[in-house]
Amino acid sequence: MASLQILLPAAQLAPLDAAYARAKSAKRLVSFMIAAGLVIAVLSAGHVAEIDLTKLWGRRAELSDYIDRAFTLDSGGRVFADPVEWFWNLKGWLLLLLETIVMSYLGTALGFVLGLPLCFCTSSNLTRNPWIRATAKRCLEFLRTVPDLVFALIFVEAFGLGPLAGVLALALHSTGALGKLFSEFVENVDMKPVEGVLASGGGKLAAIRFGVLPQVLAGFSSYTLLRFEINVREAAVLGYVGAGGIGEKLIEAIRKFYYTDVSAILILLIATVFLIDMGTDRLRASLSRSLSR
Amino acid sequence: MRSSRSTFGDLALIAATHAATIRTAERKARQGLGVALVLLTLLVLGLWWIDFGFLRFFAGTGRLGQILWRMLPPSPGNAEHFLLYWHALVETLCIAFIGTLVAAAIALPLGLLAARNVTGSAALHFTLRRCFDIIRGIDRFVWALIFVRVVGLGPFAGTLAIAISNIGSFGKLFSETFEGADPKPVEGVVSTGAHRLHTLRFAILPEVAPVLLSQILYYFESDTRSATVLGIVGAGGIGLYLYEEIRVLEWTHVAFLILMILVTVAGIDALSGIIRRWFIGKRPQRDPRR
Amino acid sequence: MLEIKALSKKFGDKFAVANVTLSVREGAFVGIIGRSGAGKSTLLRAINRLNDASTGHVFWKGESITSLKGQKLGAWRSRCAMIFQQFNLVGRLDVLTNVLMGRLNHTPSWRALTNLWTSHDRAIALSALAQFDIAALASQRAEELSGGQQQRVAIARALVQEPELVLADEPIASLDPRNTKVVMDALQRINRHFGLTVLSNLHSLDLARSYCDRLVGMAQGRVVFDGAPRELTDAAARELYGIEASEVLAPEPASAPEHNSVPALA
Known part of the structure; x- marks a missing residue:
């Protein structure tokens, strides 16, 4: 390698080096302080959250014991040897899983139907009135923040046990979640098609239908499918508070120490979520292909 | 006409x-x-x-x-209740904070391993992604129940539940982020004769850092929300009180608790927004003639 | 001495580079010209192995480049610096660190990974930046610089590699006219002042003529012209650029059509 004479004489180099060092040291100090702050925050939060790693290590036998029991039948043999006995309630569980999926579908669909008008109300480029925008935004925030489990708990009190409470809980929460995501899309939409429709004499509704919807449909569908996928997992849990779905059976199994039932139901649940994940991923991919210009 | x-x-x-x-x-x-x-x-x-x-x-x-109607006016009942609620709320935040951070720290190297452009291995990508899917497939509620069995009642179980389920989500997200990294800086560094590790350290990590931070902040916001309900199964946080007060139909207490949660979440969202703007900021315009 | 022998690169069943044989002596400033899609980029990238050729060989000073692997390949790439059309800098890192990337192969790994460079390396990097009048920007993020400045940073990065060969892939395609001159002057400087061999893809015939001492014209993957700039006749240029040749050589505005078929103008 030939050595090139690039180096400047020291006199010229020194001020450049000093300027660089000065600029960098300020940034380094800030980084250091942030790192220190983070460490302190983690340590204090860890204390409040009662993090005890030695306890976790000490109890690791409990975890392996649990897993062991989850895969051993009452008779003593491994579950894999007798799948019929393992999945003794297959029909009942599958039915409940179907109910869970139906709950998710209904919740997502209703959330879409309610979220759509609300999202248009929050967009500054479609709604002039700032009061409407603010109220709609607060509404969506509220619906998004209150966990659907809390909604479910209250709705069980109001509507009684069963999937109706669960569906309504999912619907409200999804309205908030979808509404917020949709409004981000709508805010970034190209206003020229909308103006075009208005200019040729169309009304507000027509302007949205023909000017906004074609641009956002791909994104909306994608997020709605994602929401459906998430809602299936959420619906599985709502059963815990009696709002329908397989959650109830799962919690019962855990509480009553039916270990093999726990593993059976979890496997069915994971498999279902898996399939739905794959299905919705494919749908989203093909949708984005067919809807994009 | x-x-x-x-x-x-x-x-x-x-x-x-x-x-x-x-x-x-x-x-x-x-x-x-x-x-x-x-x-x-x-x-x-x-x-x-x-x-x-x-x-x-x-x-x-x-x-x-x-x-x-019975929820009005929202009130904690008395000062003692208020202090209990307040402590539970702080506990909830700590659960979310540690859960998110620990998961991010663990998921980062895993996400790197699962990224095809970093390791060059499609097999690793496939196996790790399936592991992430399985972890994500189990709702954090169920994880909470499992961990309550292992480490007992209290916020530790909740933190573990959030951490584990986040590892699945972060693992998937991070690996996708790494795979989507801009190939141009990578090519630039490779052209100087650098090894894979150098390329990772100088060309990939600095470029994806803002996206990673944004994802972590988003999940922190989301974890704060989900940590509020883990208490229902005894995994710490304000969920326990929420559950109890609904059970005994003390609706004014319930309303107050929900209000506390709303305020806290709004605060966390605002904080997250500030952090985002500070670190990530607005990227300057690149040359329009790309 | 760079020798390219019967180099071909296939993408699917289309030849991006077809049977190119070329020799470049050290210290030359060669301009590779031709339309987009003529194979200029593919040829250049085959030299530093960012793309691997399908068949053929490349030799530098008698040593085979096409068979290099692993560490040796890294060492070759270090001696053969490349400048890209879109600069390929790491936007979020500061300018000095970007230039220090060129020292990666001259520094122990631990220093590089911890970002603790020796003062010698920093001095070299700063000096390289000073060559192109941008040392004052050393602590700024690369993405905050203008196109011309970024390309000069890229050239500085190439310089600190202490290379023997510099490949420039359309270095000025993303720049405005003023910065074009600045960057081409920078390339000329490293060729004349430091004696480095420069191979540059250019789509502008005028620039190629004024800066390069040898022109290689490519069309559809083949070399169709090889000689001094003054030897490039109109006919040869037409073969390179097809019907756009007249636009490339004599920039006169096209005249309006004879017929007016638009009624309103009648």
Whole structure:
């Protein structure tokens, strides 16, 4: 390698080096302080959250014991040897899983139907009135923040046990979640098609239908499918508070120490979520292909 | 009166010459309508399945109205309750904070391993991604239940639950982020003769750092929300009080708790927004002639 | 001495580079010209192995480049610096660190990974930046610089590699006219002042003529012209650029059509 004479004489180099060092040291100090702050925050939060790693290590036998029991039948043999006995309630569980999926579908669909008008109300480029925008935004925030489990708990009190409470809980929460995501899309939409429709004499509704919807449909569908996928997992849990779905059976199994039932139901649940994940991923991919210009 | 015929000529002739285009447009419109119809039918069927009766619905709404009325005014009852709630809220935040951070720290190297452009291994990518899917498939609620069995009641179980389920989500997200990294800086560094590790350290990590931070902040916001309910199964946080107060129908307490949660979440969202703007900021415009 | 022998690169069943044989002596400033898609980029990238050729060989000073692997390949790439059309800098890192990337192969790994460079390396990097009048920007993020400045940073990065060969892939395609001159002057400087061999893809014939001492014209993957700039006739240029040749050589505005078929203008 030939050595090139690039180096400047020291006199010229020194001020450049000093300027660089000065600029960098300020940034380094800030980084250091942030790192220190983070460490302190983690340590204090860890204390409040009662993090005890030695306890976790000490109890690791409990975890392996649990897993062991989850895969051993009452008779003593491994579950894999007798799948019929393992999945003794297959029909009942599958039915409940179907109910869970139906709950998710209904919740997502209703959330879409309610979220759509609300999202248009929050967009500054479609709604002039700032009061409407603010109220709609607060509404969506509220619906998004209150966990659907809390909604479910209250709705069980109001509507009684069963999937109706669960569906309504999912619907409200999804309205908030979808509404917020949709409004981000709508805010970034190209206003020229909308103006075009208005200019040729169309009304507000027509302007949205023909000017906004074609641009956002791909994104909306994608997020709605994602929401459906998430809602299936959420619906599985709502059963815990009696709002329908397989959650109830799962919690019962855990509480009553039916270990093999726990593993059976979890496997069915994971498999279902898996399939739905794959299905919705494919749908989203093909949708984005067919809807994009 | 001027008819459209005079302006555009013979419509029938035009329709005939462009028949193919018109057919495609009509088919697309029919398809769109068909999809909407199918979705609507499924909706109706679903409602029928879950026994959706209008009578039952309206009776329930009436009861709901009563509950909402009884929620006013929201109040904790007394100072002692308020302190308990406050402590539980702080506990909830700590659960979310540690859970998110620990998961991010663990998921970062895992995400790197799962990224095809970092390791060059498709097998690793596939296995790790499936592991992430399995972890994500189990709801954090269920993880909480499992960990309550292992480490006992309290916030530790909740933190572990959030951490584990986040590892699955972060693992998937991070690996996708790494794989989507801008190849140009990578090429630039490779052209100087650098090894893979150097390329990772200088070309990939600095470029994806803002995206990673944004994802972590988003999940922190989301974890704060989900940490509020873990208490229902005894995994720490304010969920326990929420559950109890609903059980005993103390609606003013419930309303107060929900308000506390709303305020806290709003605060966390605002904080997250500030951090985002500070670190990530607005990227300067690149040369328009790309 | 760079020798390219019967180099071909296939993408699917299309030849991006077809049977190119070329020799470049040290210290030359060669301009490779031709339309987009003529194979210029593919040829250049085959030299530093960012793309691997399908068949053929590349030799530098008698040593085979096409068979290098692993560490030796890294060492070759270090001696053969490349400048890209879109600069390929790491936007979020500061300018000095970007230039220090060129020292990666001259520094122990631990120093590089911890970002603790020796003062010698920093001095070299700063000096390289000073060559192109941008040392004052050393602590700024690369993405905050203008196109011309970024390309000069890229050239500084190439310089600190202490290379024997510099490949420039459309270095001025993303720049405005003023910065074009600045960057081409920078390339000329490293060729004349430091004696480095420069191979540059250029789509502008005028620039190629004024800066390069040898022109290689490519069309559809083949070399169709090889000689001094003054030897490039109109006919040869037409073969390179097809019907756009007249636009490339004599920038006169096209005249309006004879007929006016638009009624309103009648």
